[in-house]
Amino acid sequence: MSSSYRSGTPGNEAASAPVRPRPTPTLRTKGFWDAARRGELAIQRCSACQRFFHPPAPICMRCHGEDLGFERVSGEGTIHSFSIMRGSPPPGFESATPYAVLAVELDEQPGLVVMGNLVGVPPEFAQVGRRVRVVFQTLDDSFVLPMFEFIADESGKV
Numbered sequence: 001m002s003s004s005y006r007s008g009t010p011g012n013e014a015a016s017a018p019v020r021p022r023p024t025p026t027l028r029t030k031g032f033w034d035a036a037r038r039g040e041l042a043i044q045r046c047s048a049c050q051r052f053f054h055p056p057a058p059i060c061m062r063c064h065g066e067d068l069g070f071e072r073v074s075g076e077g078t079i080h081s082f083s084i085m086r087g088s089p090p091p092g093f094e095s096a097t098p099y100a101v102l103a104v105e106l107d108e109q110p111g112l113v114v115m116g117n118l119v120g121v122p123p124e125f126a127q128v129g130r131r132v133r134v135v136f137q138t139l140d141d142s143f144v145l146p147m148f149e150f151i152a153d154e155s156g157k158v
């Protein structure tokens, strides 16, 4: 199961396994993880057609452009779908269950979805259509994971 939490390519695993499984940054995803370490959400974008992509791709999937960079985005979006993880968690996640994994559609582009855990409220509060914003959780000195928290609605209620 832990393999589903890694975004790295096969054969590119870190030599020393961390306690909690985490994505393995690759050359392609480095811009995303470097930004997270700065507390920013950055998404790959094609300079030719301005299309955002996530997860990062080798070439633009729309125009086949090869000039792809990472651009900071607002980090705000809407819950597109979610799943609540309970029961037998993957190794390393025992203390974290239950938790909700969100697929968040970012405001920048329809269909641009980023995954992240819901923090700040119980997992059962997750609801499709709910507004959220990115927050960053530091797992250790070098690794920062983007997660999401609720944005208060017009009445100020979270």
Ligand SMILES: [Zn+2]
Binding pocket: 046, 047, 048, 049, 050, 051, 060, 061, 062, 063, 064, 065
């Ligand atoms: Zn393009």
